[in-house]
Amino acid sequence: xxxxxxxxxxxxxxxxxxxxxxxxxxxxxxxxxxxxxxxxxxxxxxxxxxxxxxxxxxxxxxxxxxxxxxxxxxxxxxxxxxxxxxxxxxxxxxxxxxxxxxxxxxxxxxxxxxxxxxxxxxxxxxxxxxxxxxxxxxxxxxxxxxxxxxxxxxxxxxxxxxxxxxxxxxxxxxxxxx
Amino acid sequence: xxxxxxxxxxxxxxxxxxxxxxxxxxxxxxxxxxxxxxxxxxxxxxxxxxxxxxxxxxxxxxxxxxxxxxxxxxxxxxxxxxxxxxxxxxxxxxxxxxxxxxxxxxxxxxxxxxxxxxxxxxxxxxxxxxxxxxxxxxxxxxxxxxxxxxxxxxxxxxxxxxxxxxxxxxxxxxxxxxxxxxxxxxxxxxxxxxxxxxxxxxxxxxxxxxxxxxxxxxxxxxxxxxxxxxxxxxxxxxxxxxxxxxxxxxxxxxxxxxxxxxxxxxxxxxxxxxxxxxxxxxxxxxxxxxxxxxxxxxxxxxxxxxxxxxxxxxxxxxxxxxxxxxxxxxxxxxxxxxxxxxxxxxxx
Amino acid sequence: xxxxxxxxxxxxxxxxxxxxxxxxxxxxxxxxxxxxxxxxxxxxxxxxxxxxxxxxxxxxxxxxxxxxxxxxxxxxxxxxxxxxxxxxxxxxxxxxxxxxxxxxxxxxxxxxxxxxxxxxxxxxxxxxxxxxxxxxxxxxxxxxxxxxxxxxxxxxxxxxxxxxxxxxxxxxxxxxxxxxxxxxxxxxxxxxxxxxxxxxxxxxxxxxxxxxxxxxxxxxxxxxxxxxxxxxxxxxxxxxxxxxxxxxxxxxxxxxxxxxxxxxxxxxxxxxxxxxxxxxxxxxxxxxxxxxxxxxxxxxxxxxxxxxxxxxxxxxxxxxxxxxxxxxxxxxxxxxxxxxxxxxxxxxxxxxxxxxxxxxxxxxxxxxxxxxxxxxxxxxxxxxxxxxxxx
Numbered sequence: 001x002x003x004x005x006x007x008x009x010x011x012x013x014x015x016x017x018x019x020x021x022x023x024x025x026x027x028x029x030x031x032x033x034x035x036x037x038x039x040x041x042x043x044x045x046x047x048x049x050x051x052x053x054x055x056x057x058x059x060x061x062x063x064x065x066x067x068x069x070x071x072x073x074x075x076x077x078x079x080x081x082x083x084x085x086x087x088x089x090x091x092x093x094x095x096x097x098x099x100x101x102x103x104x105x106x107x108x109x110x111x112x113x114x115x116x117x118x119x120x121x122x123x124x125x126x127x128x129x130x131x132x133x134x135x136x137x138x139x140x141x142x143x144x145x146x147x148x149x150x151x152x153x154x155x156x157x158x159x160x161x162x163x164x165x166x167x168x169x170x171x172x173x174x175x176x177x178x
Numbered sequence: 179x180x181x182x183x184x185x186x187x188x189x190x191x192x193x194x195x196x197x198x199x200x201x202x203x204x205x206x207x208x209x210x211x212x213x214x215x216x217x218x219x220x221x222x223x224x225x226x227x228x229x230x231x232x233x234x235x236x237x238x239x240x241x242x243x244x245x246x247x248x249x250x251x252x253x254x255x256x257x258x259x260x261x262x263x264x265x266x267x268x269x270x271x272x273x274x275x276x277x278x279x280x281x282x283x284x285x286x287x288x289x290x291x292x293x294x295x296x297x298x299x300x301x302x303x304x305x306x307x308x309x310x311x312x313x314x315x316x317x318x319x320x321x322x323x324x325x326x327x328x329x330x331x332x333x334x335x336x337x338x339x340x341x342x343x344x345x346x347x348x349x350x351x352x353x354x355x356x357x358x359x360x361x362x363x364x365x366x367x368x369x370x371x372x373x374x375x376x377x378x379x380x381x382x383x384x385x386x387x388x389x390x391x392x393x394x395x396x397x398x399x400x401x402x403x404x405x406x407x408x409x410x411x412x413x414x415x416x417x418x419x420x421x422x423x424x425x426x427x428x429x430x431x432x433x434x435x436x437x438x439x440x441x442x443x444x445x446x447x448x449x450x451x452x453x454x455x456x457x458x459x460x461x462x463x464x465x466x467x468x469x470x471x472x473x474x475x476x477x478x479x480x481x482x483x484x485x486x487x488x489x490x491x492x493x494x495x496x497x498x499x500x501x502x503x504x505x506x507x508x509x510x511x512x513x514x515x516x517x518x519x520x521x522x523x524x525x526x
Numbered sequence: 527x528x529x530x531x532x533x534x535x536x537x538x539x540x541x542x543x544x545x546x547x548x549x550x551x552x553x554x555x556x557x558x559x560x561x562x563x564x565x566x567x568x569x570x571x572x573x574x575x576x577x578x579x580x581x582x583x584x585x586x587x588x589x590x591x592x593x594x595x596x597x598x599x600x601x602x603x604x605x606x607x608x609x610x611x612x613x614x615x616x617x618x619x620x621x622x623x624x625x626x627x628x629x630x631x632x633x634x635x636x637x638x639x640x641x642x643x644x645x646x647x648x649x650x651x652x653x654x655x656x657x658x659x660x661x662x663x664x665x666x667x668x669x670x671x672x673x674x675x676x677x678x679x680x681x682x683x684x685x686x687x688x689x690x691x692x693x694x695x696x697x698x699x700x701x702x703x704x705x706x707x708x709x710x711x712x713x714x715x716x717x718x719x720x721x722x723x724x725x726x727x728x729x730x731x732x733x734x735x736x737x738x739x740x741x742x743x744x745x746x747x748x749x750x751x752x753x754x755x756x757x758x759x760x761x762x763x764x765x766x767x768x769x770x771x772x773x774x775x776x777x778x779x780x781x782x783x784x785x786x787x788x789x790x791x792x793x794x795x796x797x798x799x800x801x802x803x804x805x806x807x808x809x810x811x812x813x814x815x816x817x818x819x820x821x822x823x824x825x826x827x828x829x830x831x832x833x834x835x836x837x838x839x840x841x842x843x844x845x846x847x848x849x850x851x852x853x854x855x856x857x858x859x860x861x862x863x864x865x866x867x868x869x870x871x872x873x874x875x876x877x878x879x880x881x882x883x884x885x886x887x888x889x890x891x892x893x894x895x896x897x898x899x900x901x902x903x904x905x906x907x908x909x910x911x912x913x914x915x916x917x
Contacts, residue, residue, distance in 0.1 A: 022849070024849055024850055025610065027850060027851060029849055053734075053737050053738065054737050054738075054740065054753075055740055056740070056851070056853070056860065056862060056879065057851065057864060057877065057879040059864060059877040059879075061866055061875045061877075062875075063847075066868070074849075074864065074877075076851050076862070076864070076879075080737055080751060080753045080758075083758050087849065087851065106739075106740065107735075107738045107739045107740075108738060108739040108740025108741075108884055108887065108888075109740075110887055111883060111884070111886075111887035112884075115883075119574075132567075133566060133567060134566065134567035134570040134916055134917070135567060135570065136567070143572060143575055144574060144575055148575075150575070150579055228650075231651060232651050232654035232655070233655065233658055234654060329533060329535045329536075330535065333533075333535070333554075333898075337557075402648060402650075403648065403720055405648070489650070490650065490651045491649075491651065491714070492718060492720050493644065493647040493648040493649040493715070493718065493720045493721050493724060494647060494648025494720070494899075495720055495723070495724075496723065496724055496897060496899040496900070497557050497898075497899060498557075498897060499720075499723050499724075
């Protein structure tokens with residue numbers, strides 16, 4: 001099936017849940033409500049004509065100040081049997097920062113959801129083992145959020161010897177090949 | 179055991195006694211020095227052999243083609259800091275490598291190197307003594323694993339104890355055929371018994387036992403493919419993971435001496451020791467000018483080469499496969515060999 | 527008094543067999559693994575965050591550092607993704623060159639894999655044999671771009687520089703001689719009884735489970751699923767090349783090993799076809815963005831190729847977010863890049879779907895109930911590189 005047809009099928013099946021369908025190139029994304037995400041996902045996984053048995057990827061996106069709801073969880077689904085794919089997105093407001101876990105449908109979602117929790121602070125209800133994964137257990141903050149500082153405010157005193165390195169770089173600039 | 183022969187060297191004359199003692203001490207010194215030199219150069223030999231098998235050169239820098247490499251290694255290990263884990267069992271930790279080394283070194287006492295050159299000449303329980311000593315060296319390994327207070331070392335020690343106990347049995351059983359044929363446990367007499375036959379080597383009639391013995395020897399010495407106690411990729415280094423410097427090198431020496439001992443046993447029991455088969459001597463009588471030691475060492479070197487060759491070729495066994503091989507295959511085969519040998523001996 | 531207690535050992539992050547800084551906490555009952563908990567993240571460098579703060583061409587070298595044993599494939603995966611996002615079409619010659627490079631990388635990666643896998647299981651000689659042959663491929667890399675490990679040779683819209691006849695000749699020689707080397711590895715381990723005992727029936731994961739866990743690449747194909755991005759969604763020159771996707775059927779470590787060995791031969795055939803068909807022409811598309819483009823305030827009108835930067839001009843109106851997920855078949859599996867683009871020269875969100883990350887997550891399933899020695903075999907068989915896993 002073409003992605004467009006899949007999106008329309010989802011829309012016809014879960015009419016009030018689908019908020020938006022966008023297209024770029026040959027890829028279609030369906031923005032759905034997060035409340036019934038588990039139901040939609042089970043349908044996509046189990047219906048014989050769609051049969052999305054393979055969760056390619058799951059990740060979060062932070063649209064701070066760019067969209068009404070701050071976060072989105074993005075699911076990339078693919079059916080190895082039918083060789084078609086679709087992107088499902090679920091918007092998550094900052095205040096109610098949680099969504100149902102899909103680990104029971106795709107076991108491979110386990111670490112993706114942990115990473116999403118680690119990086120964005122979105123918690124997945126029903127996840128068997130929701131811990132930080134890439135960052136240390138005692139880390140504060142969620143690094144991939146847009147308001148997370150890219151660099152500390154210590155300036156050039158960031159680490160010992162940083163200034164010397166900058167000076168060396170300045171000195172050696174004349175040797176650079178342009 | 180014949181007591182009079184064992185205490186025979188005491189004699190009645192004191193000067194005779196002192197002379198015998200001096201000769202004995204000199205013999206021991208010569209054997210140990212030569213054995214340690216062999217250890218040094220068998221490491222070099224191993225690195226060269228495996229290097230060339232693996233399309234590289236092995237040590238090349240220290241001396242001509244790395245000939246001085248063993249001494250460089252020794253100096254380096256000797257001057258390294260001796261680290262003892264603070265939570266380990268200190269006295270046992272220090273004792274363990276010594277047990278391993280002394281148990282293996284004392285095995286040298288009964289090996290006949292050439293025409294009657296044996297330290298304990300009339301030891302008529304020679305083979306049993308060798309088995310005892312090789313089991314004793316397992317203590318060193320187990321205690322090392324235990325006293326390090328490290329989980330990896332402990333696992334290595336456990337594996338080793340299970341492995342040595344299992345393969346000890348098959349090792350001993352594989353040599354029973356030799357005992358039956360020669361009617362002796364004395365290694366010199368075993369060699370003499372082989373000379374009575376035209377082929378002069380028990381490997382001809384005891385070939386299955388020889389193969390069994392080799393497999394068990396690999397396991398006893400913790401060499402590839404049975405190097406589970408020190409499996410590098412699983413247990414990092416196994417029982418000696420916490421050892422460094424000189425203590426580590428004691429284990430290292432113990433392993434290589436054990437390898438040499440095993441080769442010596444194989445040569446003595448199956449390849450006729452320092453002798454050549456009578457049929458060969460009859461055909462090429464001029465070979466008699468070559469001293470027996472040369473033949474002995476050549477045969478030992480071939481076995482050492484085999485150890486290295488196998489190391490470069492095969493992967494490592496898994497623990498359960500190792501156990502099932504030992505108990506389900508090797509021991510029944512060794513028992514079958516004993517039965518068949520006994521029947522044949524009885525009939526002819 | 528006897529008390530039964532599981533021994534918990536900590537395997538890694540510094541351990542010779544964990545391929546980097548993977549840490550496994552194993553609960554052992556004797557030699558049997560009762561529970562296995564992987565811990566990753568020791569090599570986390572924030573590649574995704576870094577990518578969001580760099581222009582598209584500037585983020586390219588970051589991808590080298592993901593899977594550092596097959597950096598070329600990562601570069602290609604990234605370039606293909608950005609090309610699809612920006613609507614740039616690489617010239618045919620560049621596509622063929624990239625296909626050759628991708629397959630050379632596949633061979634190099636599988637060489638490293640077979641080397642470390644065999645070394646873990648205890649076959650030391652294979653390691654040295656295969657490292658010799660990896661040198662050969664690295665020399666080919668060096669010949670074409672001067673770098674050996676972190677190459678950054680492909681560019682968005684093509685490749686950096688053209689290949690010459692000398693490279694072509696060396697490549698022909700390589701594909702002629704390399705099959706003999708594969709046979710050498712196979713002589714050493716293929717029928718070796720100990721190798722068979724260590725690999726056959728070990729680390730079994732059924733086809734349905736493998737898909738469910740999101741495994742890709744040879745790790746999935748060993749379970750008999752013929753899913754290959756090169757076939758499912760072709761990129762570069764793969765749609766014009768004839769090749770097969772080797773699959774296993776017993777779902778165990780040995781079949782995954784066989785799959786990778788067969789992929790060597792397929793890769794050689796792909797390289798040969800590419801060399802034979804090599805078209806003439808440019809190697810870099812004319813609309814390719816310059817790689818020293820400033821990070822300052824580049825803004826691109828939506829729909830325009832990257833080259834046309836409006837100098838210092840901000841696009842004030844809210845541009846729609848373009849989203850694109852692009853997958854390529856790197857040696858380890860499916861490497862996906864998911865971009866959210868808001869019309870600037872930098873990705874709003876750069877997500878890397880790393881195969882090693884997914885593969886590492888399946889370790890508990892493979893290891894629990896098996897022996898310690900099988901843990902090593904399992905870590906080897908899923909072929910992970912922690913640089914990619916931790917990103």
